[in-house]
Amino acid sequence: MIRTMFAALAALLLAGSAAAQAPAVSTIIHAGRLLADPTTGVISTVQSVLIGADGRIIGVEAGYATREGAAIIDLRDEFVLPGLIDSHVHLTSELGPNQLIEEVTLTDADAALRGAQNARTTLLAGFTTVADLGAPNDSIFALRRAIAEERVPGPRIIASGAAVTPDGGHGDVNGYSPRVNDALRSIAACSGADACRRAVRRQIQAGADVIKITATGGVLSNTAAGVAQQFSDEELRAIVDAAHAMGRRVTAHAHGVGGINAALRAGVDSIEHGSYLDRESIRLFRQGNRYLVPTVLAGAYVQELAQRGGVLTPAQTVKALEVGARMRQMIRDARAGGVRIAFGTDTGVSQHGQNWREFDLLIEAGYTPLEAIRMATVAAADHLQLNDTTGRIAPGLAADIIAVSADPTADITQLRAMRFVMARGRVHLGG
Ligand SMILES: [Zn+2]
Known part of the structure; x- marks a missing residue:
């Protein structure tokens, strides 16, 4: 028995x-x-x-x-x-004619709910993973959790939350009266190495998977401040050290060549946009496991908006016409230089669900369809450190x-x- x-x-x-x-x-x-x-x-x-x-x-x-x-x-x-994987989106927003008023009327809860809608649209467009590089912390971290827990449909989200930005820089609030600017000031804005280290650490504490920084000016900040380097070399080094010490990679929004190269020299892991990259940038990209996320679609789309009128402010229009045209050349230069590319669109600038438009632009620049598909699968997975998860x-x-x-x-x-x-x-x- x-x-x-x-x-x-x-x-x-x-x-x-x-x-x-x-x-x-x-x-x-x-x-x-x-x-x-x-x-x-x-x-x-x-x-x-x-x-x-x-x-x-x-x-x-x-x-x-x-x-x-x-x-x-x-x-x-x-x-x-x-x-598919899109390494650069903004799920919680979409550029439109009401951008200035929405900044002061919508709450983080509104952003989260719009994010849920956009996440579903993105998923149905075949994107099962995204990196969200710039959103209100509470909105995007809540959305990331809700999707992971299968409460709402959407792609897996790697989220930076708020971008670490110089005070008054591309990732801060601009173009309102000083008192409104003060009230809306980014929680991740900083000046000086110590303050920027703190901003990085606070973002990680809040839940950032990756640190997004704005190393240069940008097209869509409502300020006539150009697209050149904005963080100092010292601030860039402090940001990279603080992030790497806590196991987070750093990706830098950068258009102007001085800012691209300064960010790469400071040790960032990837560059978003890279519009004015040169031979030296290409040399720096090829040192180590670094990716360019070209977002050619964002350039093409803001150029269309600038030509059409009605959405961009005067300060945005000047930059959109210049940078948009440049980005189509940038991707050709990156291809010729053998820079490793992770697919990314900056969708939220363009319309959610149309992430596929980037594929057309990559083909136009001379890549084969298989190369473009690699960028949006295995390469993006490697870039986002998801090799063992997806791709x-x-x-x-x-x-x-x-x-x-x-x-x-x-x-x-x-x-x-x-x-x-x-x-x-x-x-x-x-x-
Ligand atoms: Zn972006």
């Missing part, structure tokens, strides 16, 4: 450990064509992606597999690839999977029309 009980217990334990080794398959995607790893670019036909109840990929196997109790998702007529369809990674009707490595415009979107194992579109 006791022996039988032991045997039964042993069998139970064995079954338990076997189950731990081979988690139960809850969902199987039948993929007619599959680009599992954009690094290789290999396209396989008639494949099955096995997914567990925890939303992770268990395995990929040839043929149309079945397992008892597993749901089948039929994508035999579709082209399946990893979910490929491989065992152990999150089931972030999309499908379109034809091969996007032959025709990039396929990425405009998603047929299927799964994020962390949950289906949000199609299927």
Whole structure:
């Protein structure tokens, strides 16, 4: 009797450990064509992606597999690839004709709710991960949590919260009367190395995954302050040291070449925009594991707005015409120089859900569709330190999977029309 009980217990334990080794398959995607790893670019036909109840990929196997109790998702007529990654968005806002009045009428709660709406739009456009680089802390950190807890649909968010900015600089509030500027002043504005170290530490304390800084002026700050270097070299070094000491990477908004190169010399991990980069910038980019997030779409879009009129202020218009034109040349120079690119759009400047427009601009600059897809999958995952989480369809990674009707490595415009979107194992579109 006791022996039988032991045997039964042993069998139970064995079954338990076997189950731990081979988690139960809850969902199987039948993929007619599959680009599992954009690094290789290999396209396989008639494949099955096995997914567990925890939303992770268990395995990929040839043929149309079945397992008892597993749901089948039929994508035999579709082209399946990893979910896309946008390394630069602003989910909680969208540029429009009411930008100046919204700054003083909307609350952080409004921003969070708009962020929820924009997050859903972004997800349905095939982007299962984004880096949000500049939003009110409370709004974006709450949205990040709500999506992680599956309370609202949206992409996985890597969030910086408020950008660390020089006082009165690109990331601060500008263009109102001094008393209104004071009232709206950014909580992450600083002057001097000590104050900037503190701003970085306070952002990490508040919940920042990454530190976003505004190293130079920017197009959309309502001030005629140009797009040259704004943080001093000393401030840049203090920011990078403080962030790295607490395990956070630093990404720098930078247009003017002096600011790009000063930020790279100070040790930032990546540059957003990079509009006026030169040979020296390219040399600095190639030292270490650094990425450029080109956001060509933001340049093209503000140029359109400046030409059309009605949205940008006079101070913004002057900068938009100049920088917008320059960014198309920048991406060609970056390509010629072999700079590593992570896909990013600065959406929120342009309209949410149209992140795909950046692909067209990358192709226009001479990249192949596969190279552009790599930027938005494996390269962006590497840039955001999510190599073990997303960017490929491989065992152990999150089931972030999309499908379109034809091969996007032959025709990039396929990425405009998603047929299927799964994020962390949950289906949000199609299927
Ligand atoms: Zn931005």
